[in-house]
Amino acid sequence: MTETATPRPVEAVPAHPVQAPPPAGGRGRRRLAEQARAYAFLLGGLLCFALFSWYPAIRAVVIAFQRYTPGSAPEWVGAANFTRVLHDPEFAAAWRNTLAFTLLALLIGFAVPFALALVLNELRHARAFFRVVVYLPVMIPPVVSALLWKWFYDPGAGLANEALRFAHLPTSNWTNGADTALVSLVLVTTWANLGGTVLIYLAALQSIPGELYEAAELDGAGLRQRIRHVTIPQTRFVILMLMLLQIIATMQVFTEPFVITGGGPQDATVTVLYLIYKYAFLYNDFGGACALSVMLLALLAGFSALYLRLTGSGEDA
Numbered sequence: 086m087t088e089t090a091t092p093r094p095v096e097a098v099p100a101h102p103v104q105a106p107p108p109a110g111g112r113g114r115r116r117l118a119e120q121a122r123a124y125a126f127l128l129g130g131l132l133c134f135a136l137f138s139w140y141p142a143i144r145a146v147v148i149a150f151q152r153y154t155p156g157s158a159p160e161w162v163g164a165a166n167f168t169r170v171l172h173d174p175e176f177a178a179a180w181r182n183t184l185a186f187t188l189l190a191l192l193i194g195f196a197v198p199f200a201l202a203l204v205l206n207e208l209r210h211a212r213a214f215f216r217v218v219v220y221l222p223v224m225i226p227p228v229v230s231a232l233l234w235k236w237f238y239d240p241g242a243g244l245a246n247e248a249l250r251f252a253h254l255p256t257s258n259w260t261n262g263a264d265t266a267l268v269s270l271v272l273v274t275t276w277a278n279l280g281g282t283v284l285i286y287l288a289a290l291q292s293i294p295g296e297l298y299e300a301a302e303l304d305g306a307g308l309r310q311r312i313r314h315v316t317i318p319q320t321r322f323v324i325l326m327l328m329l330l331q332i333i334a335t336m337q338v339f340t341e342p343f344v345i346t347g348g349g350p351q352d353a354t355v356t357v358l359y360l361i362y363k364y365a366f367l368y369n370d371f372g373g374a375c376a377l378s379v380m381l382l383a384l385l386a387g388f389s390a391l392y393l394r395l396t397g398s399g400e401d402a
Contacts, residue, residue, distance in 0.1 A: 142382075149375040166376035170364075176377075178352045179360040183336055186267055186356065190335040194275035195328060201279070202286035203312070216287070220280035227277065231344035234273045235260070238345070260346050263353040270341045270354060278334075282327060289323040290316065325396050332392075333385055357381050 149166055151159040170176055205215055222230065237244050238259035246256040260266045293316065301311045317324070339358040342348055348355040348363075357377065364374035 145375040145378050148371055149379045151372055153371045153375075154369060155371070162372065166372040167380075170373050170376050170380075173360075173373075175352060175355055175360055175363075179355045179357045182267060182352075182354060183338070183356045183358075186271060186338055187332055187335040189268060189271045190274060190331065191328070193271055194278070195331060197275065198279055198282035199286050199324070202283045202290055203316070205283065205287055206290045216284065219283050222277050223280040225277070227340045228344055230277050231273065231341050234276075234341075235345045238269055260354075261350060263351045266346055266350060266353045270338070270345065273341050273345065274335070274338060282331075285323065285327065286320070289320040293319045329389060329392055333389065336381070336385060 148159070150161060150163055152162045152165075153159040201219065205212065205219070208215065225233075238261075240246060240256070240258055240261055243259070245259060249256050257265055259269045297315050297319070298311055301315050306314065337358050338356050339362065342354040342356050342359045343362065346354040348359050358381075361374045361377050361381075364370045364377060
């Protein structure tokens with residue numbers, strides 16, 4: 086009689102061992118260490134801001150209420166610095182010139198970068214080359230740029246009047262005339278700051294979905310209708326923010342009046358920042374300079390808050 090072999094049971098293959106989760110305390114310590122490293126990296130930036138931005142700003146507010154000369158003990162005078170600055174004959178001229186400069190910069194220098202960005206966005210060839218050409222003025226140091234324009238505006242041998250003579254057109258006094266000096270400086274700042282603004286607009290334009298333009302073309306919209314109903318609404322936030330930044334920057338114009346015109350002729354280009362420079366380094370009146378700086382700070386801060394409130398830019402961000 087033949088015996089039947091009994092089959093041996095198949096042993097189960099052991100699964101991969103399941104690793105136990107690390108203890109909660111270990112995860113917490115690692116997260117705390119990562120946060121500590123992040124704050125350590127931020128500490129350098131915070132110290133730079135505190136030392137070179139926040140402390141000078143707070144110190145300027147304090148000096149605005151003091152009679153202060155470097156090397157001597159400050160004396161508290163209350164609002165006397167503000168009163169003296171307000172009665173300065175140059176005070177009204179500086180604010181009038183600054184506001185006029187800002188208005189002219191908006192009329193001349195705000196629409197031009199947007200229009201140029203629209204043209205560059207439509208190019209199909211040599212786009213990179215023209216971007217570099219547009220951005221070149223930004224890479225020139227501001228003082229060097231101002232000196233070049235000072236030579237360009239020279240009423241005698243300057244290139245501007247030479248070009249007008251070649252075209253048989255009447256020449257201009259440019260920065261030597263009280264009625265043309267401010268407009269001439271606006272052209273300088275527009276040219277010097279054009280490239281950065283154009284590139285920002287160009288980046289905003291390239292982020293607009295092409296389907297929106299295709300739908301507008303199918304509806305029969307022309308170029309102006311596409312710009313009005315597609316381009317401008319899609320770039321609204323960028324336009325509003327750049328307008329605010331331009332107003333703040335032009336209210337603090339200094340390099341061009343200082344290098345090209347020296348505030349002249351007949352105080353036609355004296356700006357608020359140039360008057361602050363005169364109080365501090367020509368009159369040795371740091372209290373008056375800080376008082377004028379506090380006025381400018383309060384104006385720009387109040388305007389920025391009102392602007393963001395009216396436009397809703399803060400909510401869009």
